[in-house]
Amino acid sequence: MRLQGHQGGQPLHTAGEHHRDIAVYDTNELFGQKGRFRVLQFSGDAVQGAVDLDDPARIVLEYPRAIVHLMELNRPAFETAFMIGLGVGTIARHFAGKRMIVAELDGRVVDLCRTHFGLDFDFDDAADRVIVGDGRAVLAEQRAHSFDYVIVDAFTEQGTPRRLLSAAFFALAREKLHPRGMVVLNLIGRGHRDPLIGAAFATLRGAFAHAGAWALAADGASGRSGVHNVLLAGSDRPIDFRPRQMAGFQPFVPAQGHVIADRDDEA
Structure with a gap:
């Protein structure tokens, strides 16, 4: 988003x-x-x-360009990824030769991607598909240690659901990742001043040996009161990145925060 x-x-x-x-x-x-x-x-x-529309293969927005860079640099020969949130299928389309499973809560988004954005996944192929359903529940159904990446790009009107930022969720993601795998999240916040970003980062650091945070500076055209895209990543191996390839995202240290637990109404 x-x-x-x-x-x-x-x-x-x-x-x-x-x-x-x-x-x-x-x-x-x-x-x-x-x-x-x-x-x-x-x-x-x-x-x-x-x-x-003049160059459909070009990645228009900054955050998927940065996510693609992290994926290609840290595991150049990766084979599998699980995504929560389809968007217009940008990352799935870019990695069309990989095994991609995408969970999208809203079936209307899947239909629109097929009719207006040219998403051509084989929806009947068990190894490469879009599943309409709750992303955390769909991830829980996958085999342990079966993915190189878990990507979270899911939003409601209130932002990213807390149940996709909790210690229990990161433990689930870690279980489904290969030992050298990585989880990457696209969030919206105020960088180092945002308490939710700080809490999400603290929770991520509690689940993985290494964590990184990058923020896209807000500007007059796309920012709103300092709100902008923030990427977080967690892995049990060091996380590499090339600043010039991060599409304007800059590393930063989030505010200190508490560990996020599942709320009873989101469990």
């Missing part, structure tokens, strides 16, 4: 259900970039993904 940054647009689809609006539209400007873009947007101000 990234905060709103378009100017006008031609709607292709709008729908509201379960207290969440979904829109697909074409626009000639996105986060200050000129061109022809197709955008998936939730709840009026949260861009979930975008495709460059």
Whole structure:
């Protein structure tokens, strides 16, 4: 997810259900970039993904470019990944030759990705598929030590669900990862001043031997009161990155925080 940054647009689809609006539209400007873009947007101000209609293979938004860099650098020959949150299928499409399993809570998003964003997963292939359902529950059903990466890019109107940031969730992710695997999360927050980011980072550090944090600086076009994308990563091996390949994300030290536990209403 990234905060709103378009100017006008031609709607292709709008729908509201379960207290969440979904829109697909074409626009000639996105986060200050000129061109022809197709955008998936939730709840009026949260861009979930975008495709460059003139160059569909190009990764438009910064956070998936940074996630792809972390994945390619830390395990260049990786084979498997589990993703929570489909967006417009950017990362899944980029790694089309890998074994990718994606859990998406909202079936409408899957349908829109197929009809408007060219997602061409073999939905009947047990090794490479999109599953409509709760991401944590779907992950729990997978075999232990079967993934090189677990990627979390899931949002509600309240942000990333706490049950995807808790100690229990990170323990589950660790169980499903290969010993040299990594979990990567795309969050929204205020960097080193954000208490939730600090708590999520503290919880991640409690589950893995190594953890990293990077923030994308907010600007007038895409930021809102200092709110911006934050990436967190955890692994039992050192996490490598190349600053010039992080699409503008800069490393930072999150605020100290408490360990997040599952809430009774989210268990």
